[in-house]
Structures are given as C-alpha cells and as structure tokens.
Amino acid sequence: MVHTYDMGLIVQKFGGSSVADAEGMKRVAARIVATKRAGHQVVVVVSAMGDTTDELIDLANQITPMPAGRELDMLLTAGERISMALLAMAISNLGHEARSFTGSQAGVITDSAHGRARIIDVTPGRIQEALKAGAIAIVAGFQGISQDTKDITTLGRGGSDTTAVALAAALDADVCEIYTDVDGVFSADPRVVPQAQKLKSVTYEEMLELAASGAKVLHLRCVEYARRYEMPIHVRSSFSTNEGTWVVKNHPEGDTMEQAIISGIAHDKSEAKITIVGVPDRTGVAARIFQSVADADINIDMIVQNVSAAATGLTDISFTLPKSEGATATAILQRIQGEVGFASIQYDDQIGKLSLVGAGMRSHPGVTATFFAAMSEAGVNIEMISTSEIRISIICRATDIERGVRAAHTAFEMDSDSEAVVYGGSGR
Ligand code: ADP
Ligand code: ASP
Ligand code: MG
16 A cells, blocks of 8 residues: 555545634644645645534524525635635745635536535536636635526535645546545544544545444435545544555555454444324335425435334335424325325434444345344344445434444444543533
C-alpha cells in the first residue's frame, strides 16, 4: 500500500468538526499548506463550521415547519460558503494563494431534487485554472446547481464527502483524503464502542454496506462514486497525523482485516417503522401499497409480511423508512386505505437498526447464530431481520441499540485493548 504519494493532485475534504472555530480553520490551513509545500496540487472541499447546518435547519423550522426545498437549500449552502472564504483567508495568511468557489462555480451540476440532489456532471474548469495559476482551490461542499432549473441544490446531509470524491474523479486526482474527527473507519462508531478498532483498509463493497447501514463517517453516495471511478479514499483525522483507513477495491496483501469475518458494525436511529394492519391477502395488494409509496419517491428499507393477528385471510405488512418521510408515507397510505381495504396504520419512530457487515460472512455460516445469541444475552428483542450477501441487519428498540452494538462487538471478539480517540465534534 502506498502511504506517501509522488507529486500529484490531492483532494482533501475537511468536515465540520475540523473547522469548528477560527483555531480549527488555522490548523486545517497549516495542514493544507504543508501538502502544497510538499509539491502537490491541492483541491480542498470544506463543510460548514461545527453544527452550523443543524442550527440553520433549526432556524428555518422556527419560521415554518415545512420550508420550501429551494429556499432551504439556499439557506444551508451559506454554511459552506462561510467556511470556504475563511479557510481561503487563513491560507493566504500563511503566504499561499487560495481561491474559494461555490459548488456551482466549481462545476458541480446536479438534478433538481432539493435536499438530496444527485451529481450528474462535474465541469471543474475554474478549479483547473486556479491550479494552473499555482493556487490552492477551495470548494464549498454538499452543493451544486441544477442543470434544469439553475437553482442551487444540496446533496443531502453529509454530502461534502461526495463533493470531494466527485471532484477527485473529475480532476483525475491521485487520492481523496477525507479528514474528520476520528482516526479513520472503525469496527463500530467509536462514540458508542470505545474499544472499537481502526480498520487499516476496507473495501468499497464493505464500506457501501456500512454507509448504507448508518455509519455516517462516509456519505453513501461518496462511496458509490469512489467505487465507480476506483478512486482510493484515505479517511483520517485532521487532529492527528496518524495513518487512517484506506477505502479501496481489495484489501491489500497481508492486511489482517482481510481474514476477519466481520469488518464492522453499524447502527442507525434515523428510521421509523410503519405497520399496515389487516391487509387483504390478495394478489396485487402489496404492489398497490408499495407503488403508491414509491410514487412519492420514498425509499423504503426492510419489509416484513406476517399472518395477521387480527383475522384469517388478512396479513400485516411492516416496513421501515427514513423518519423524515414518515408523515408523507402515512398520509399516502391513509388516502388508499378505503380502496385497499386494510384495517389500520401504526407508526413507530422508536426503532433502531443494527447491522453486521463483512465479506467473510460469505464463507462463515455461524455468524447469524452468534449474533442472535449475543442479542439474546444482552436482552435485545429482535423485531425485524434482513440480510444481504455480506450484511445482517436487525430492527430493535432504539433504547437497546447502544447495548446491542457493544454486545455484538464483544461477541465477535473485535474489542481492542486501547480506547479509540474522538477528537472533536458533538456527534450531532
Ligand atoms: P465530518 O463532520 O468530519 O463529516 P461526521 O460526523 O460526518 O464527520 O462523521 C464522523 C463521525 O462518524 C465520527 O465522529 C463517528 O462518531 C461516526 N461514525 C459512525 N460510525 C463510524 C465508524 N464505523 N468509524 C468511524 N466513525 C464512525
Ligand atoms: N454541512 C453539511 C451537513 O452537515 C454537509 C457535510 O458536512 O457533509 O450535512
Ligand atoms: Mg460527514
């Protein structure tokens, strides 16, 4: 594995906790300048300071419970603009030229889905010009401009990671470094499992499952992008110089994690569960229900269908979805209740999801048994189960999640002797 790069182009992304205050900005600027002085061309992607994005959302909600997507995006992108300008000033103080660019100026072109826009093209002409002039380019993360409407869009929470990898791919960078408030990707969230181990490497495939299961250290779309373009990602701390975690196509030879059955445990408290009670057990009914939910562009996750406790000839259908879509989904289902003829809808937002991820699962049949035994010993009741080739997920009470994660981590003998360091951030 290459740990130092020949002179080349490096994209460095700094998360909100790394630039939480003026001191943080200066620390990050020094780090960027050191990379530049080592002879590299540097493109930086920066997030909003600290918890700015959350604070802006809270502020919008004090004005209206349902802000228009266009205006909310305009508001939220301001957070990243503040960071990019301050960072450019801090770099300039250190004697180097830095030019800041909004997502739109950097050529990040998206579709028009406000709050969760997808990047459809990156045309980084102005970034290339800045590099050619010997400057450091600073790009505001998590934002772009809609190809159709020309409105400003955001890529969804945590989306600055995706900006970084998309730019790295478009610029044919040698590596994309993601600087955050922990030393890399760990075997579980170090805020929940202090004994979590830092992974030397993790494959795109494993990282995709971890990110999709709630390990917010990397944005899901960023991993999808990296896999498509085979862009190596180095996740590391901006508060230390420790080697971080490499997200790559294959584990490098000799990396012990290669043999591990489980590479990581992820948890997610952002989902809710809807149960549709007393659904007529007829062909086409499930299709009707899920079509109506899909028409509203709502992503559902797990689905379970049971024989109804209510009466024969009826079933109960439960599914999970993001809490943020709960109200919309419930309203849609109420609209088709008469037509479909089910008895009632139950909404439960006190659930959590716990997932084990590891490519080694393919060849180790005992994983489920060990996992469920650990949950049982920890007193965690399993409400739903879903699996993929390299993942097992369960739904349980939200209040059981932390205990469940720690129990699974111990059961699979992943506890390390030392404590993982969390350098900053509020975990919000
Ligand atoms: P940033 O602001 O730098 O984008 P995030 O808060 O988005 O940082 O992501 C870093 C956080 O992700 C860590 O502080 C940690 O609490 C959380 N996290 C969840 N799962 C993991 C994991 N498996 N490895 C490392 N961090 C994780
Ligand atoms: N500032 C945005 C957020 O908090 C984007 C990011 O940090 O990646 O979600
Ligand atoms: Mg993040």
